[in-house]
Amino acid sequence: MTEGAITGSMSTGWVRGSRPPTLDQVAELAGVSRATVSRVINGAPTVDSKIRATVENAIAEIGYVPNLAARSLVTRRTDSVALVISESDVRASGAGFLNQVFTDPYFGRITAGAQEVLRRNGIHLVIIPADAAAQQQVVGYLRQGHVDGVLLISSHHTDPLPQQVSGLAIPVVISARPAHRIPASYVDIDQGLGASLAAEHLYARGARRLATITGPLDTAAGHDRLDGFRKTLATHGIADVPYVESDFTRAGGEDAARDLLAGHPDLDGLFVANDLMASGALQVLQDLGRRVPDDVAVVGFDDSSAALACRPLLTTIRQPVEEMAGEMARLLLAHIREPDRLPRSVIFQPTLVVRQSA
Amino acid sequence: MTEGAITGSMSTGWVRGSRPPTLDQVAELAGVSRATVSRVINGAPTVDSKIRATVENAIAEIGYVPNLAARSLVTRRTDSVALVISESDVRASGAGFLNQVFTDPYFGRITAGAQEVLRRNGIHLVIIPADAAAQQQVVGYLRQGHVDGVLLISSHHTDPLPQQVSGLAIPVVISARPAHRIPASYVDIDQGLGASLAAEHLYARGARRLATITGPLDTAAGHDRLDGFRKTLATHGIADVPYVESDFTRAGGEDAARDLLAGHPDLDGLFVANDLMASGALQVLQDLGRRVPDDVAVVGFDDSSAALACRPLLTTIRQPVEEMAGEMARLLLAHIREPDRLPRSVIFQPTLVVRQSA
DNA sequence: CTGAAAGCGCTTACAG
DNA sequence: CTGAAAGCGCTTACAG
Known part of the structure; x- marks a missing residue:
């Protein structure tokens, strides 16, 4: 590697290292009190329009920006919230975890x-x-008051973060029903219904030798989708449903599909607990000479962009993730506004999206 | 969707909505001054060990956590930095942009x-x-002083963010040489060298009918990799190198590969400007019955996890992204510590990683 | 080694 | 509608 020096000067009015302009300086320039400047900045309606204009000019001229620390010291607000993506599983820590996060739509x-x-x-x-190694640092970040609230994505039953974060002074909304009963709002999807939809569709297509690739079984998405799939098939007299546990990644889906086909070469229906693994499974089926959906019908879960990147296009269970996240945000905002608001849960319903793979 | 109420009580000592404990309370409980408590918290060496212990007990008993706003109002530090991922291209704004970010290793x-x-x-x-629609809000966030510095990922020549952020009062390190000469430190890779490595390898393997799939040509990675590839082949007397411009996504790579093969069915060597597009191209080559590397040899760029997910395993140009990011962080830390430090650039060298595809 | 005091830059009742 | 003043919760010279 090689290094070079870069020359040039700052383009701002005041030099880096010197202090930024304060509200007092604006007040002085505009010839008003600090209170008035503060009111203008915060959009108080009770300010004379001429004075407002004068102050606004002064602000522009001086390049004033309110100091967040000073402001939030009194308002106790930062106007920002954190989306914490938690992974308590140490096996998936560090670079591996980040690779998974930045690879899953x-x-x-x-x-x-x-x-x-x-x-x-x-x-x-x-x-x-927040991978396992960083969790305590992240909790520290949240406790210090950098943000007004947190949206917590957590999936493993053993993840201590939901518990810890809900014990903080700051509002939190969780992305799924917490494993332990903690007093926090959460948004979830009816996992069992989704799995049932997949099972019914495969059955109705005529598939009888069914199997499934699951997510980690210590997550609700992993466990409940397997459970729902089996229970629904049981109502049709199909008792034994082979499965392979995997990890929600594409590569994991490939490995699982290979395992499954090795043990059950006559499969004709496959439910894969998310689209990313399904795309990997589809690849393996193709490599092994199976036609989809003719030889084996495949249903995924999520209806993410990965489903549309599949060949054939993936039939899947749609999870309205964007709306669910929007609802999480709305709940969080409500909790921030009314600290005494009681926690609540909001459960969305999945739907079947039929495309080509089943 | 359905809603439910959740009951339960807080597990913390003090109730949400009430005020968190302050340093004064710790001081009172410990029977010392606020200054002493402050010194203990900040690890000042000049504190009697008995007093230190007393204070630490008081802190633990009361569950005290320093108030960030109050602290950073005086220290002018927040002990946090932002990684801003900028995308100025409005076509790739909103959900599309986020899908790209969370899909690219x-x-x-x-x-x-x-x-x-x-x-x-x-x-x-x-x-x-920071997609196009959010850029100004993000600049606002940075100006307010939420963070001590910013690591800026920006690729399009027209992106206004490098310019704007470097004009702020806060240190910034950019992920690539800025299009316009601005006084900011940056870390980059020798793009031309990388492309040259790819060209030489394909040529040495015997490929003579070469083509390339590029990234957006208004990015350095897009433009310079194309340029370097062509220039190197020109030295071997290969003047006309067909190319298709794409977007660094897997789906984009698929489309580009289809286009390229339609116009040039006799290709025997392909350089794809990143691994994600290369994985898509490989898929298309397979669909069209081309054997890789026998019929057409393929070289990617990045050496990301996508390269290892390819079949056959992808030969590629390794970019030491983690180290580059580490260097960015180190530079930023240095700029935060010494505000007057002069900007500098650090350029890394790519290497060829030979696997199966070429 | 410890404490009293000033000050960081805002907002917000409280008067007027 | 505007201003003087108090106060948010810390850190840090400055004395001692």
Whole structure:
């Protein structure tokens, strides 16, 4: 690697390192009190329009920006919230965890949905990945008061973060029903219904030798989707449903599909607990010479962008992730506004989206 | 969707909505002055060990956490920095942009590399996606002083953010050489060298009918990789190198590969400007019955996790993204500590990683 | 090594 | 509608 020096000067009016302009300086320049400047900045209606104009000019001329620390010291607000993506599983820690986060469209949808409503309310969103090694540092960040609230994405039953964060002084909304009963609002989807939809569709197509690739079984999405799939098939007299537990990644889906086909080469119906794993499974089926859906019909879960990247297009269970994240944001905003508000849960319903793979 | 009420009580000592304990309360309980408590908290060496113990007990008993706003009002530090992922292209705005970010392993590697050095220094990292619609809100966030510095990921020549952010009072380190000469530190890779490595390897393998799939040509990574590829082949007497411009996504790579093969069915060597597009191209080549590398040899760029997910395994140009991000973090820390430090650039060298596809 | 006091830059009752 | 003043919760010279 090589280094070079870069020259040039700042383009701002005041030099980096010197102090930024304060409200007092604006007041002096405009010839009014600090209180008046403060009112103008905060849009108080009770300000004479001429004075308002004078103050606004002074603000522009001087390049004034309110100091967040000073402001939030008195208002006790920062106008920003954190989206914490938690992963308590140490096996998936560090770079591996970040690779998973930045490779799964699910998190992008969550972010998009939350952004949408937050932005409209003038609230900033910051994303904080919290793998096992970073969890305590993240809790520290939240306790210090950097943000007004937290949207917590957590999936493993053993994850201590929901418990810890809900014990903080700051409002939190969780992305799924917490494993332990804690007094926090959460948004979830009816996992069992989704799995049931998949089972019924595969059965109705005529599939009888069914199997499933699950997510980690210590997550609700992993466990409940397997459970719902089996229970529904049981009502049709199909008792034994082979499954392989995997990890919600594409590569994991490939491995699981290979395992499954090795043990059950005559499969004709496959339910995969998310689209990313399904895309991997589809690849393996193709490599092994199986036609989809003719030889084996495949149903995914999520209806993410990965479903549309599949060949054939993936039939899947739609989870309205963006709306769910939007609802999380709305709940959080409500809790921030009314600290005494009681926690509540909001459960969304999944739907079947039929495309080509089943 | 259905709603439910959740009951339960808080597990903390003090109730949400009431005020958190202050340093004064700790001082009173410990029977010392606020200054002493402050010194204990900040690890000042000049504190009697008995007094220190007393204070620490009081802190623990009362569950005291320093108030960030009050602290940073005087220290002018927040001990956190932002990783801003900027996308000025309005076509890729909103949900599309977030889907791209959370689908490309590149950003996970950047985050991992930066986290590594930041965490060691006790600095928090928050990630902020900034698509065209959000850029001004993000600039506002940075100006207010939420963070001590910013790591800026920006690629389009027309992106106004590098310019704007470097005009702020806060230190910034950019992920690539800025299009316009602005006084900010940046870290980059020798793009031309990378492309040259790819060209030489394909040529040495015997490929003579070469083509390339580029990134957006208004980015350095898009433009310089195309340019370097062509220039190197020109030295071997290969003048006309067909190319298709794409967008660094997997789906974009698929489309581009289809276009390229339609116009040039006799291709025997392909350089794809990143691994994600290469994985899509590989898929298309397979669909069209081309054997890789026998019929057409393929070289990617990045050496990301996508390269290892390819069949055959992708030969690619390794970009040490984690180290580059680590260097960005180190530079930023230095600028935060010494505000007068001069900007500098650090350029890394790519290497060829030979696997199966070429 | 410890404490009293000033000050960081805002907002917000409270008067007028 | 506007201003003087108190106060938010810390840190840090300055004395001692």
